[in-house]
Amino acid sequence: MPTTYPTPKLVIFDCDGVLVDSETLSNQVLADNLARYGLHLSLADCMDLFVGGTMAEVRQKAIARGADLPADWVAEVYEETYARLRQGVSLVPGVSDLLALLQERGIAFCVASNGSEDKMRITLGQNGLWELFHPHAMFSAHTLKTGKPDPDLFLAAACHFDVQARDCLVVEDSENGAIAAARAGMRCLGFDPHGKGLRLTRHNAEHITTMAQVPHLIGL
Known part of the structure; x- marks a missing residue:
């Protein structure tokens, strides 16, 4: 019998290393x-x-x-x-297709980063994603004065979208991000394309190596 995966109401992306290869x-x-x-x-x-x-x-x-x-x-x-x-930074392969699928299915998404909005303006802006996230789907530690591994960024995003933590999915590449997701009570996919994701999985993140894996893992 095939595994059934829950479909989140909100997908929260880290920025550096998840949306952009920076x-x-x-x-x-x-x-x-x-x-x-x-x-x-x-x-x-x-x-x-x-x-x-x-x-x-x-x-x-x-x-x-x-x-x-x-x-x-x-x-x-x-x-x-x-x-x-x-000078130039690329999107993580598969991100554009994943965001388009979430939009098509009506699933909310946002970015929550320890980086500044100025940095995200540079990296997301040159890849056509700035307007997709700013200002209503962007949560920065510099703005909110709280950063991962504290869960507050993720909880602020869930509150903004009026979604319970259990209905959120976090996509992260850092140990601090995985810890923050665990503390927030949110499911986490740990993106580590070149390794085994051990620094992520020890905090209950599920290891993924490509963005193409995400739709199946969220029931799409």
Whole structure:
């Protein structure tokens, strides 16, 4: 007998690494920047340490590992990151088809990110998605002053759409995002296209490697 999967009333997407393939670009900028301040990390180490965190948390972790960062470092690294992203960032393969299917089936969706709206304007804007999410389906830690792994971003999205947590689905690529989904009481698909998703599945996320898997897993 085939498995029956629940269809959510709201799908909540992370942005970087889920909607847009920006994590590698952003973390290479970060690794290059930190090297100038005495902390030498490989791209892989940088991503393991920092993906899914706020930049304030990144700063604290970097200082704890020996980086000598100036007081205005967060603004500096944002400027360098935005400049790199403006050069071009692609959508994650399959995202456009998935969003079109959700629209066709009348299922609400939104983005909830630890990143800023300015960053999402750059990454989503150059791919034609800014107007799809902004302003009524966009939840930023910078705006709401709360970030993952706290569940507040996800709960704010559910409240905005008048949907119960049990009827939400989160699509995340970071451990902080998976933790936030678990704390919010929401089902989570953990997107890890090149690995086994262990940092996600240990927080009850279901591992996926492509966006093409999502429709089946939500009963569409």
